[in-house]
Amino acid sequence: MKKSILVLTTAAAMLTIVGCGSKDNAGGEKVTYAKTSAEVYTQSCYKCHGDKAQGMTEKKTPPMNDRQAGELELDLYDVKNEGTNQSSGTDHDKMAHNMKKLFEKGFDYDPKSMAMYIEKNFYINPHKKK
Amino acid sequence: MNEKMMKEGMEIIDAHFKGEGVSRRDAMKMFGAGGAAMLLGSGVPTQAQASSSAKGKILIVGGGLAGMATAAKLTNTLDNPDITILEPGASSTSYQPGQTLVGAGLWTNEDTEYKRDDFIPSGAKLIKESAVEFDPDNNTVKTSGGQTIKYDFLVVAAGVKLDFSRIKGLGITDTITSRGDDSAVRKIVGQNGIASIYFGNGGTDTWTQMQKFIADAKSGKKVKGVFTHPNTPIKCGGAPKKIMYLTDARLREAGARDNADLTFYPNGSAMFGVPEYHNAIQKQFTERDMKWNYRHNLIAVDPKNKVATFNRHWKEKGAWDEDLEEYGIDLKSKEVEVPYDFLHITPPMIAAEEIAKSPLGSTKGWVPVKKETLQHVKYKNVFALGDIAAVPMGKTGGSARKQYAVLVENLISVMEGKEPTAKYGGYTVCPLITSIGTVMLAEFDWSKKPTPSFPFDPTQERWMWWLLKVYALKPMTQYGMLSGRA
Structure with a gap:
C-alpha cells in the first residue's frame, strides 16, 4: 500500500502541474478554401436562399438575413458537421446532405467568414424597423 | 518535467493500479487533498493576476459553476468590484459531474452537494431571486421578487432547463x-x-x-x-x-x-x-x-x-x-x-424561456455570442458563458472552466473601453466513464480533432483517468475554479 500511495501522490502532482487541459492546443491545421465566401454565396447559395439571403418559400429554404454572424455561424457549423453535440443529431439533415454535394463541387467555406459575409451584406435588424 | 519522463511515469502508474487497485478512502485522501493543496500552492498554472481599476456595476445572472467562477475571478482582478449575483437555488453550485457516479451507487448525493452561499466571493452581493425580464436596451433586469436592477455590464450564466x-x-x-x-x-x-x-x-x-x-x-x-x-x-x-x-x-x-x-x-x-x-x-x-x-x-x-x-x-x-x-x-x-x-x-x-424570448435570446433560445470572445452579438456590454451560451459543442464544466477566464479578461477590456481580445478556442473535455475503474479522457475543440493534454493515445480507456474523474476533478473544481484561480 505504501508504494501505491507514493505513486498516487506523484500522479496527483503531475496532474496538477500539467492541469487538466491547461495547454491551449490549437488543434488541427489551418484549412484553406478555393473560393471566398462572397464567391460561394453569389455562385451557389443564392440559388436556393435568395440573392438577399431572404429564403425562398418555393424551395422551402429558411432566411439567413434574420440572424447576426455569431448566431448564424452556429447553424452553419451545425450543418457542416451534421450536429454540434455528441449524439443529439441535427435539424439540418437536408442541408447537411446538400452541403456535402456542394463541397464536392468546390463550394466549401469557413462558417465564420460566411456568417460575417451574410451579416454584412444582408442582415436586417428586426428591432430597427420602426 | 519533460514529456518523455511524464509519459513513462504515467504509464507506470496506469499499469500499477490496473492490477492492484486502491481503496477509495486512500485515493480520496491522497489525490483529493494533495491535488487541492497543489492547486493552492505555488505549482498552480495560473498567470499572475493583473489588477484593474475599471469601474462599473456587473450583474451576473446565474450562480452555477460558470457564474460563480466568473464572479470569483472578477473579484480577484478588479480593485473595486461591484458585483451582484442573481441565483435562487441554494445548491446551484453543486458538482453535477458527480451525478453519474451517484446513479451507479459509487457516490452519494451528499458528495455532489455544494451550498451556493459557501461560494459567494467576498464583497459580491447575492440576490436569492431569478431574473424574469431583460431590457438590454436600457440595461435593466427585473427579478422574480419585483426588483428592477440597473447594470453597466451583464453576464448571463443561467444554464439549461x-x-x-x-x-x-x-x-x-x-x-x-x-x-x-x-x-x-x-x-x-x-x-x-x-x-x-x-x-x-x-x-x-x-x-x-x-x-x-x-x-x-x-x-x-x-x-x-x-x-x-x-x-x-x-x-x-x-x-x-x-x-x-x-x-x-x-x-x-x-x-x-x-x-x-x-x-x-x-x-x-x-x-x-x-x-x-x-x-x-x-x-x-x-x-x-x-x-x-x-x-x-x-x-x-x-x-x-x-x-x-x-x-x-x-x-x-x-x-x-x-x-x-x-x-x-x-x-x-x-x-x-x-x-x-x-x-x-x-x-x-432548453434555455430558460424568459431569456430565450428576450432580446438577449435567439431563434433556438441560447444566448448568441461571438464564440471566441463570448461577447453578445448585439449588446457589447453583455457576455454569456456556460451551458446557455450559443457556442458549438461544449456544454460541460470543462468548457466553462476555459470560458470564464476568457470572459473575465474580455469583460475587463470592455470596461476599460478597449476591444475584447482574449479568445476561447472551443476546448472541452468529456471524461467518458467506460466501466468502474476506467475512463477515456476525450478532450477536443472546434477543430473536431482530439486535443490531448497528456502525451497518450487519447482513445484508450485508462485507470489513470478514472482517478482523475473520481478523485481529482471535484477538488479541482472546488478549490480551483470556484475560487477563480484555475
Missing part, C-alpha cells in the same frame, strides 16, 4: 433545473424502472432503479435496458452513455449481464462528433455487447406498460434538384415502440 414536458405520457408540465425543486419530475422519473441522472435526486433514484433491474436479471429474468439521448443540445454529452457503461459494469459485477439486453437510442447518428472518439466508443460498445440504434428520438413513455415510443427518422433519396445538380433527400419518420424494464431518460434541454 430540463424539459421533460416534451415527452408525452409522463404527466410533467414544468421545466426544472438540474439542482433545485425536482418534485414535479421525481414523482414519475425515478419510479417503476424510469430514471434520469440529470437532476440532483435523480442520481439517487437511478441507483435504486438500477439495483432493481440488476436484481431482476440476477433472478433469471430476461430484462431490457433502454438509454436515450434527445434531439436538443445537452449538458455533458457523454453522460447518457456513461450511465449505460456503468449499468453494464454493475450487471457484470452481479454476474447477471447475460440476462440483460442494453441498447442506446440517440437522436443523432453518431457516438461522438470527433471520428477518433466515435470509433473508439463503437468498439467499446461492441466489446461489451452494448447495442445502439441511431436516429431515435424519445417522444412518449407509457409508464404503466413500460413502453417507450421513439420517433425513428431516416433519409431517402429524393427528387433531382436542378439548382444543386444532384439528387436531394427526403426525410422520413415513423413511431416505434420499445418495451423496457429500465429506461434511462436524458431529457430535452
